[in-house]
Amino acid sequence: MTQTNPRVIAQPTPPPPEIEEVPSYRMWKWYDYFTFNVDHKLIGIQYIVMGFIFYLVGGAMAIAMRTELRTPDPDFVDPSLYNALLTNHGTVMIFLWVIPTTIGGFGNYFIPLMIGARDMAFPKLNALAFWLNPPAALLLAVSFIYGGAQAGWTSYPPLSEITAPQAQVLWVAALILIGTSSIMGSLNFLVTIWKMRVPSLPLLKMPLFCWSIIAAAVIALIGTPPLTIGLLLLTFDILFGTSFYKPDAGGTVVLYQHLFWFYSHPAVYLMVLPVFGVMSEVIPVYARKPIFGYTAIAYSSLAISFVGLFVWVHHMFTSGTAPWMRMFFTVSTLLVAIPTGVKIFSWVATLWQGKIRYTSAMLFAVGLLSMFVFGGITGVTLAAVPFDLHVHDSYYIVGHFHYVLFGGSVFGIYAGVYHWFPKMTGRFLDERLGKIHFVMTFFGTHLTFLPMHNLGLSGMPRRIAMYDPQFQALNQLCTWGAYLLALSIVPFYFNVIYSWIKGKRSSGNPWNALTLEWTTDSPPMIENWEVLPVVTTGPYDYGKDRQEEVRQTD
Amino acid sequence: MNRTTSLVLVIIAGILGTIFSFWFGLNNHLLPEQASMQAPLVDDLFNVMVVIGTALFILTEGLIVYSMIRFRQPPGDETDGADIEGNLPLEIVWTAIPAVIVIGIGVYSVEVYEDMGGLHLASPPGHMHVQQPESPGTEMAGMDSAAMAAMPPGSAMAATMSADMAKAAPVIPLPEAKEQIASSYYGIGNRLSDEADEIDLTVNVTGMQFAWLFEYPDLGITVGELHLPVGRRVRLQMKAVDVIHSFWVPQFRLKQDVIPGEETRLQFVATLPGTYPVFCAELCGSYHGSMRTQTIVHSDEDYAEWVKTSQVAAKPSKVPMTVAQLSDEEYLAPYAQEIGLNAETLPKPSTRSF
Numbered sequence: 001m002t003q004t005n006p007r008v009i010a011q012p013t014p015p016p017p018e019i020e021e022v023p024s025y026r027m028w029k030w031y032d033y034f035t036f037n038v039d040h041k042l043i044g045i046q047y048i049v050m051g052f053i054f055y056l057v058g059g060a061m062a063i064a065m066r067t068e069l070r071t072p073d074p075d076f077v078d079p080s081l082y083n084a085l086l087t088n089h090g091t092v093m094i095f096l097w098v099i100p101t102t103i104g105g106f107g108n109y110f111i112p113l114m115i116g117a118r119d120m121a122f123p124k125l126n127a128l129a130f131w132l133n134p135p136a137a138l139l140l141a142v143s144f145i146y147g148g149a150q151a152g153w154t155s156y157p158p159l160s161e162i163t164a165p166q167a168q169v170l171w172v173a174a175l176i177l178i179g180t181s182s183i184m185g186s187l188n189f190l191v192t193i194w195k196m197r198v199p200s201l202p203l204l205k206m207p208l209f210c211w212s213i214i215a216a217a218v219i220a221l222i223g224t225p226p227l228t229i230g231l232l233l234l235t236f237d238i239l240f241g242t243s244f245y246k247p248d249a250g251g252t253v254v255l256y257q258h259l260f261w262f263y264s265h266p267a268v269y270l271m272v273l274p275v276f277g278v279m280s281e282v283i284p285v286y287a288r289k290p291i292f293g294y295t296a297i298a299y300s301s302l303a304i305s306f307v308g309l310f311v312w313v314h315h316m317f318t319s320g321t322a323p324w325m326r327m328f329f330t331v332s333t334l335l336v337a338i339p340t341g342v343k344i345f346s347w348v349a350t351l352w353q354g355k356i357r358y359t360s361a362m363l364f365a366v367g368l369l370s371m372f373v374f375g376g377i378t379g380v381t382l383a384a385v386p387f388d389l390h391v392h393d394s395y396y397i398v399g400h401f402h403y404v405l406f407g408g409s410v411f412g413i414y415a416g417v418y419h420w421f422p423k424m425t426g427r428f429l430d431e432r433l434g435k436i437h438f439v440m441t442f443f444g445t446h447l448t449f450l451p452m453h454n455l456g457l458s459g460m461p462r463r464i465a466m467y468d469p470q471f472q473a474l475n476q477l478c479t480w481g482a483y484l485l486a487l488s489i490v491p492f493y494f495n496v497i498y499s500w501i502k503g504k505r506s507s508g509n510p511w512n513a514l515t516l517e518w519t520t521d522s523p524p525m526i527e528n529w530e531v532l533p534v535v536t537t538g539p540y541d542y543g544k545d546r547q548e549e550v551r552q553t554d
Numbered sequence: 555m556n557r558t559t560s561l562v563l564v565i566i567a568g569i570l571g572t573i574f575s576f577w578f579g580l581n582n583h584l585l586p587e588q589a590s591m592q593a594p595l596v597d598d599l600f601n602v603m604v605v606i607g608t609a610l611f612i613l614t615e616g617l618i619v620y621s622m623i624r625f626r627q628p629p630g631d632e633t634d635g636a637d638i639e640g641n642l643p644l645e646i647v648w649t650a651i652p653a654v655i656v657i658g659i660g661v662y663s664v665e666v667y668e669d670m671g672g673l674h675l676a677s678p679p680g681h682m683h684v685q686q687p688e689s690p691g692t693e694m695a696g697m698d699s700a701a702m703a704a705m706p707p708g709s710a711m712a713a714t715m716s717a718d719m720a721k722a723a724p725v726i727p728l729p730e731a732k733e734q735i736a737s738s739y740y741g742i743g744n745r746l747s748d749e750a751d752e753i754d755l756t757v758n759v760t761g762m763q764f765a766w767l768f769e770y771p772d773l774g775i776t777v778g779e780l781h782l783p784v785g786r787r788v789r790l791q792m793k794a795v796d797v798i799h800s801f802w803v804p805q806f807r808l809k810q811d812v813i814p815g816e817e818t819r820l821q822f823v824a825t826l827p828g829t830y831p832v833f834c835a836e837l838c839g840s841y842h843g844s845m846r847t848q849t850i851v852h853s854d855e856d857y858a859e860w861v862k863t864s865q866v867a868a869k870p871s872k873v874p875m876t877v878a879q880l881s882d883e884e885y886l887a888p889y890a891q892e893i894g895l896n897a898e899t900l901p902k903p904s905t906r907s908f
Contacts, residue, residue: 079840152837158814159797163839247815253798254813287625289635293645318800318835319811320740320818323673330663334656341652342645348614349644351621354635358626366622373614377607380656384603384663386596386670389742390585390807393800393835457584459804461835464843468831543637 044109051101084148116198212277230259275412287354360434371407396456427503440488447481579605761799
């Protein structure tokens, strides 16, 4: 790496001893990516590639379901298989696509780079956390031999205890493996961010992505154990004849719902907070402006993760819950809107008076912003118990959370990939294909998920393979939208594979960004820097006096 | 464009946006027809949220689109944008305004929920709106729901309810109250006291894979469709025999899970005669989607008619298998009323062989 960046000056202290051991230009070979390797960047790529493979798997399940729903009658797949598909679509998309890609992938790759560390605090734990995921995926695959888990990703007993119990046990085992991986990863992130920043990087100068990972890690650490307990009790009921959730033997079915949602609502923030972090990285770079309200965005992540721990009963408003609970959780849920609003408004204000570059990454980031506004507003309506009583478990919910998770998380992942692909591979993605990809995805998302709100309001329940014929027209619209979304990934996957091999070469800092990951080569060497960087500017100091010299990099 | 012109344009855009938000909020027609006392309350809340949501949506999306066009990179300009790191007053404003809005929605939701009969202390919403048995029907019901919609939520109703609460509270002796709480039910329209005179019709609802069963304990009828008289206070006592189900009639805006091992309840007044779908809203197995039936809200006359027919159908035992063993009187007893025939008016036994 050349020392042309004025921000990177040689450390006055003696260089750390590792430097001699680092072979300057050694790169990992392709087969290294299939091994138990402890390099955080390699693990990050492993997570991301795995995520994008399971995105296809989960997407194929979604397409099968939408094809089934072209007509009111169950004529494409067997209803039991339909339920297995909806269960595993949710499971795969949450646990093997969004969470691994955002936290495991972007988190592992960029957290050490952003804070000036050579690796994560516990590299072996990190590799172990990744390698818990493939067996989990294998268990899910094997579960289809027994019909697949069919009780929804929520797996409420008693249904989950009496329907395809063998598959259900395998499903639980898979989730516990992934949960364990998540706990290991979260612990690793917290320790890494806390202890391994370069001395010149105080907490409040960290890139906001680091803050969002802190918030997500806290959620995972607090939420995952209760979920694991809930799932273990479910397994005991199935395998060993206990009766935690069997009402005829003194158990209570609602207990499971509490244990499940105590994790699984925060899990929504787990899926969206890292993506908020990606937003805060992408928008200032292409708007060429400092992020608006750094501190507010940083603390609002923590506020979301804190308030998010006290909202879980809003998934149970129609369940066996006392009136006071319904009231309390209405109010707590509404409160989440405040820190979320702060973030949204701050990003909009970041655009204001910028000089916006229309790159694919920026398009996806702004697309996310526009989608999330809608998903957030419908989310607020759902917090109100009286209205939720009507739309709970209807297609309105499906529409809402896909706006947040597809329009939010998936758009964020795309933005992150377009933004960081040059850093991770040393090559650019093709911008023209990127824009085609964006347009198809943007319209596909609206076409697929907007009519769902209408369906739900007028009375279509979710998770059904057969429905009242009055809903057919809108369902067909959704199905066409889903096909468009399926097509939209073609230019993207082609772009990624082609560019990885033959794309235009990228310099170390192609976007003139200021965070630390851009101070090293693309792709970064093993252990990231020859000499650790020293932070001399804030992460988003665009438009400052020193910008002229800074942008002479490379 | 000078400052004044842009200010005027912003104000005009704001006014247009506000007008559109109100228009859309009040004319969205996104929800199905209103067929219960609770429905207008829920819809008012929804419409208010749509007004606010539309306004926020237009504002935010407008700012995004405007920024994306107005502040795009000028060709060839590689410099950075303005160095703005924040603006404390602005940030306070956009934290405070949403805070006020969500607290407002929260308070309003709680109020609507109480009016719907969601809180233990509230009486069923039908309590003050009982229609005279002689004069129900479509027009009355329509008027009633219109009157409900026009009523500012929480005004007259809340007053009535607090009076009810005051009246009800001392009636329950302490130890008994404890017991009541222990066996209290989850759902809408709960009450601590189960005074019979407050409910006109009780129906036991059973959810099972993949059907609904409606039992009328007072009438001895068990059917697969829910028949209700319009304008009456109805209580559904719901149980599940296998897995969790969820009772949902979109036109009633009511949904309650039906849970194995504990009884849940819905109390409401149907206000509009008609036929509405009943869905199961909680995944309950392969044929979850086919677990639907209908509820038919009858006028009083039609309902009486239905009860009569159903009771006949429900009591086949009244037609004895061993006709020969019965006297004429016994044999004809079930029909004496309907066809005006009894043992006295019968022709001579000899002619019976015809």
